[in-house]
Amino acid sequence: MARIVVAGAGAIGASIAYHLALRGARDVVLADVGEVASGATSKAMGGVRQQFSTAAEVRLAQASIRFFAELGPPYFEQVGYLFLATTDAGLAALEERRGLQHELGVPVERVDPARVAGLEVDDVVGAVACWDDGCADPSAVTRELVRRAVERGVDLREHADALDVEGDVFVIACGPHSQEVAAARGVELPVRPLCRQLLLTSPVDAPADLPMVVEAETGFHFRRRGDRLVLAMSDATPRWSFEETVDESVFGDRLERLAHRYPVAASATIADAWAGHYDMTPDAHPIIGWVADGVYAACGFSGHGFMQSPAVGEAAAAELLGESPPFELAPYRLERFAGEATFPETLVL
């Protein structure tokens, strides 16, 4: 049987290796230049939702949620994802998305946001939520998948450059580094790093079932992590680079937004912050599939690679073994860019 070398042991590579082993692949090497979950996966917010805007994405998300729900706590807490709209246009957009999601069987509902204790909702004109969604621990999930993969015979090599490992099939799951790894195999992939940061507050008295709260118009969102909250919002000007600097100038603004939306946390301060990288493609959708003879890519996941990783791993493993993938991958082929990949100037993530 051919040897499959999976490059990158983040959420995506771990899931592919695990699903390859589940499907009976015998000779799989999972190699990472660093350690398991040492890349973008370790920086992620851990949001897991099915509320996407295209049918293909919703299906990937639905299958992934099933997997996360089976893992259960402490890996995944099914606390829900609540989107708040403060304008009629924002609410209309949420409603349009809800229609598609409903058709596909995602239990998204109109809700009274006041049911989430402590939220300030005076300026909210409407809200939708899916209570099957929730928050996970990306590093812990990834390490668990790798543990299961190794138990089934996958050869894990940490501190090993996958480009130095001999194999018949090479799988690029290197997150923001996928472009350079692909280039070393003679393949051009339109994947660029985008610096993003998360802020961790001082302890806050938030209930264990606090959902992920997302302001639809501003993109400001927060979740509970242990006895603290994690806050996120896009930069006003996207930082397209491998820089990892935390921009402290936004701390005051983010705390003000938090104090307004969740007065329970009005006295919180920022205790920690870190920056990581989204692996962006020009349309913010991933590249999944064969990109050259013997070279397969699963990268360019923008801000949602962790939450899609279970379904992506299953689908990629099937294709790698010559089987039909259980999900539609047609929207994610490299060919859609047809050599005309241009990155947008502004982003709504």
Ligand SMILES: Cc1cc2nc3c(=O)[nH]c(=O)nc-3n(C[C@H](O)[C@H](O)[C@H](O)COP(=O)(O)OP(=O)(O)OC[C@H]3O[C@@H](n4cnc5c(N)ncnc54)[C@H](O)[C@@H]3O)c2cc1C
């Ligand atoms: C601040 C932030 C918040 C986020 N929030 C969320 C969220 O809430 N929900 C969500 O779903 N997603 C979120 N994401 C996105 C998510 O983290 C990524 O989409 C996902 O982790 C990508 O996983 P990956 O395995 O493709 O990449 P990575 O986790 O980056 O793993 C790639 C691995 O490849 C390795 N590598 C590189 N070169 C080589 C080589 N030559 N040989 C071997 N190994 C190599 C690296 O060391 C790394 O470990 C967030 C990302 C950031 C930065």
